[in-house]
Amino acid sequence: MEKILVVEDSPMVMKILRHVLSQSDQIKPVYAVTFDEARKQLAQHRFVAALVDLSLPDAPNGEVVDFVLQQGIPCVVLTGSFDEQKREQLLAKGVADYVTKEGRYSYQYALGVIHRLIKNRKIKVLVVDDSDTQRAIAVNLLKLYMFDVLQAKDGMQAIKLLLEHPDIKLLITDYNMPRMGGVELVQNIRVKYEKTDLIIIGLSTEGEASLSAKFIKAGANDFLRKPFNHEEFHCRISHNIEFLELIETIKDSVSRDVLTGTYTRSYFFSQGETVLLSAREKGSPVAAAIIELEDFSSVNSEYGHEAADLLLKYVGKKFVRSFGRFIVARGGSKEFFVLMPGLNNEKARAFVDEVRQMLGRESVSIGSHSLSLSFSAGVSNCVNGSMDGLMGACVECLNRAKEAGGDLVFGDDE
Template sequence: MKKVLVVEDSVMVMKVLTHVLSRSDQVLPVYAKSFSEAKARVESGEHEFFAALVDLSLPDAPDGEVVDYTLGLDIPTIVLTGSFDEKRRADLLNKGIVDYVTKEGRYSYQYALGVLHRLIKNQRVKVLVVDDSSTARKFVSQMLRLHLYPVFEAEDGVEAIKVLLANPDIKILITDYHMPRMDGFELVKNIRVKYEKSDLIIVGLSSEGDGTLSAKFIKHGANDFLRKPFNHEEFHCRITHNVEYLEMIEKLRDAVNRDDLTGCYSRKYFFQHGGELYRNAVAANVPISLAILNLDDFRKINERYGNDVGNDIICQVATNLRRVFGRFLVARADGEEFYALLSGLPNDKACAFVDRARQVVSADSHSIDSTGDAAFAGVSLSAGVTSVTGESLDLMIARAGDCLQRAKDVGGDMTMGDD
């Protein structure tokens, strides 16, 4: 969880903030009622603040001194204020605050929490800014960095394509229209040969042309268009809208690749994505291991306790497998069996890792009946692990299956690797 400094002197507002922020599993608020108390929280050294949510007018800082203080420490700052003032808003945005929120009801505080959540997510959303004017490029880049986006820059379309090829995980491209060598239209057309609108967001910018320029950009494949000059709020609202669209598409794609019961990846996805990981490992001559994990005597559990308890056990096992395997690919193969692909691990390390994981999962799996009593407690898993890549992923699965069978033949509740 990210620690956020919350500074507010109003008892009523503090109660609302406490209620709203308590509902977040991403933000850990540290409260202060005055400027001096906020400074004490920061200077104690006990906290590393990710962001700050501060009242503009405090009894010991009536002119926004707390904002200058947090910005001076490079803490992304969201300002809360009881009244809207256009000049003050412009001054604060020019200073580099993240956002300006008027205290007008509960939605305002929920909006502020949404901005904090967005800042957390933005750290994983890479953006490429393309403009031949270094001044304009740096202006847009700085606006994005204030919201914690990792930013790349390019001075024309040709350089932008090189940056994209070197950083294929870039999610947003913001491009000017008029540029040497390759203008914005040509850049968009070239990019759309490889990237769909749901893979890479493209936003066109220009201060030139007539009212048809936005239509031309979008017809060439851009997702959106902004005419220069634009204000901070319009820019960030458009970018946030497009990012959220991209995240929604990614969430839908991910849901399609998941097993309905357990939430693990499906067998089909394992062969698609796992096959790619397998081929990459073989081509680069780096170790890769495949594990098959299977619940011992699961048929007896179903026969004695019923399918509902059996499904509950499978779901708990799946949840724990996703947690302990972390960055590795885990999928439900079928019934009570799971596949795991461990990139970068040779057989001895893979076996040791899988065995520890297997024991952790076994110890933390149980079922609770409708009365709250444990209907069933304790399961065991067997695992087979191979690091012999052979000629295909299918052959690795077959070898891991042989290792699993050897573990079952000697009583189960253990891990077997390559001979």
């Protein structure tokens, strides 16, 4: 969970904020009611963002906002009143957003902005514009929202950066640029990237009314006419990113085993082939493991299917957490597969054995019974050109571990 600073002097507003923020499992709020308290909290903790009241008894003119921004912390401002002059002042300061204290939805909105800021840190955005000034405006706004931002001066440079950074999720491009303009760039990108893989937003100061249609028909997701204001830019970006995240969530859920939350066997093998190909090109190691739960059949026969399902859910959750940076899948009724790119056999075997020991110290309660957990595993780096060959070598290691008495992890060298 990420720490955020919350500064508010009104007891009623603070009560609402505590209730709304307690519903989030992504943040850990640290509260202050005065500017002095806020300074002390900032000295003691590291915050990813701040939700700050504009006017405090010991800081009536927004001094706390200025101080938070000076620390390089994204700031969402709470204000009791709103007018155009105040809006201009807040945006000029560099706040991420502002919220008027008008009802529960306002605080829910503020929480949504905080969540968005936290998620944005992992999202890479490419801004393409030949104008240094216009490009800087978009880049600064994106950095204000904590995006990881790359820049290009024309379409040719943009394509080069896309190839170097395949994890770019959003591209914002101007229309009129040298070498390759915006529409031509979109057309070239859509040969490889679908709309659900890469969001593209077109920009232009040109007066031609049909420009938005040109961009959309070429494959852009959206279009903005320059100059755009702070809020419009933020909303368009957020809505498009949320659309992409929704599609990714749907795709991920289809690839997940319903019972355990791990990936499906088919997803494991399809992704595995891609991982193997990449590893061969880079000359890096890839390890795989087959984990087989012990005494699972007896649990099924003695306690029933519901008890067995409960055990699988528990183990699946543990494996997803333990092997979080790798691909873990359910391979069969009592088997799990793990693919670990970057690990040699010694490190992979030690890692899997560490998980085995951790699981062995735990138990699952089923009714009045407490079931201990154990598994045997085979780990291999024998890549013989395919996932089938790699997993076949894991089976051989697993069989040796079971023949040696079980509750063991064997690798290629044993």
